[in-house]
Amino acid sequence: MRIYISADMEGVTGLVDAEDVQPGGRDYERGRLMMAEDVNAAIRGAVAAGATEITVNDAHGPMRNLLPEALHPAARLIRGRPKQMGMIEGLTSQHDAVICVGYHSRAGAPGVLSHSFMGHEIEDIWLDGRPVGEIGLTQATAAAIGVPMVGLTGDDCACAEMTDWDASVATVAVKYARDRFAAALRPAEEARAAIEETVAAALSAPAKAPDAAAEPASTLTVRWQSASVASTLLGIPGVASTDSRTVQAQGALPDLYRLFGVWMRVAASLTNQPPYC
Structure with a gap:
């Protein structure tokens, strides 16, 4: 095991x-x-x-x-x-x-x-409309x-x-x-x-493995504290805005998770104050 x-x-x-x-x-x-x-x-x-x-x-x-x-x-x-x-x-x-x-x-x-993930820099995240x-x-x-x-x-x-x-x-x-x-x-x-x-x-206890092949495409939405982060992320193909501080992308997990990691590295490079943890 x-x-x-x-x-x-x-x-x-x-x-x-x-x-x-x-x-x-x-x-x-x-x-x-x-x-x-x-x-x-x-x-x-x-x-x-x-x-x-x-x-x-x-x-x-x-x-x-x-x-x-x-x-x-x-x-x-x-x-x-x-x-x-x-x-x-x-x-x-x-x-x-x-x-x-x-x-x-x-x-x-x-x-x-x-x-x-980033302390104060990320205000909210939604996965398929569900707070996460x-x-x-x-x-x-x-x-x-x-x-x-x-x-x-x-x-x-x-x-x-x-x-x-x-x-x-x-x-x-x-x-x-x-x-x-x-x-x-x-x-x-x-x-x-x-x-x-x-x-x-x-x-x-027996745990049923999820059927990964059955997972549909998902939508990941992130609201940032900074409008600068959101506007910069729009330069990444597939990223769209819903308002001045909120971006989203669609795709399959785990690809979206990896993309989110790129978003955080961009955000870290743009903000003058590091995340508290």
């Missing part, structure tokens, strides 16, 4: 502030170790369920957060950027399941450190590749967003949002035990 883990940071046990998740932040070094412990709990669960190959993709910010020496030896790590497929780099139809660790809710939604963030777009793209998402960890708001998007995915709430930068924390040992147990159970 080949398992793929996409590891973000904002939804990791104990982390609540940008200082916890940004390189250079006062508590970042502690945060990256907390991230490794949550990922290791998921790896242990996968091993218990019979996984023979585990790929972990560091999916947060600079994508160099996980220290290789801190990672469980059963897993292989994809680290660094740029990556053409960003948060799901290395995911192929040969994988049997996807686990998302440390995920967070979308921009504008309640939740600890909620945002969509990193959770839904990851699940939809994995499904288009033909791999089911079976588990997700994060705060209670991220878990609720996952359930609303796809109720078949098992979730683990490691903290409970009080505001965007505050949470009631689950004890670390308890949270990691829950991650391990839930991942093992989710992988032990």
Whole structure:
């Protein structure tokens, strides 16, 4: 059984502030170790369920957060950027399941450190008219590749967003949002035990692989904070505007996901302030 883990940071046990998740932040070094412990709990669960190959993709910010020496030896790590497929780099139809660790809710939604991909620069995203963030777009793209998402960890708001998007995915709430930068924390040992147990159970239950060939073309729409970003993206073939700050494109996932990555690199080159995470 080949398992793929996409590891973000904002939804990791104990982390609540940008200082916890940004390189250079006062508590970042502690945060990256907390991230490794949550990922290791998921790896242990996968091993218990019979996984023979585990790929972990560091999916947060600079994508160099996980220290290789801190990672469980059963897993292989994809680290660094740029990556053409960003948060799901290395995911192929040969994988049997996807686990998302440390995920967070979308921009504008309640939740600890909620945002969509680029912090403040992206205001809203829609997939086929449905509001979406990193959770839904990851699940939809994995499904288009033909791999089911079976588990997700994060705060209670991220878990609720996952359930609303796809109720078949098992979730683990490691903290409970009080505001965007505050949470009631689950004890670390308890949270990691829950991650391990839930991942093992989710992988032990039969999961139907999505029929990737049946996925229709989709429409991805993004509303940016800056009209400059939107107008520049119109130079890319296939990109259309719906208003001065909103662009969209049609196509099949995962191609749209890869195109969205290009949009973000364009946006990053045009904005003077870097994303907060």
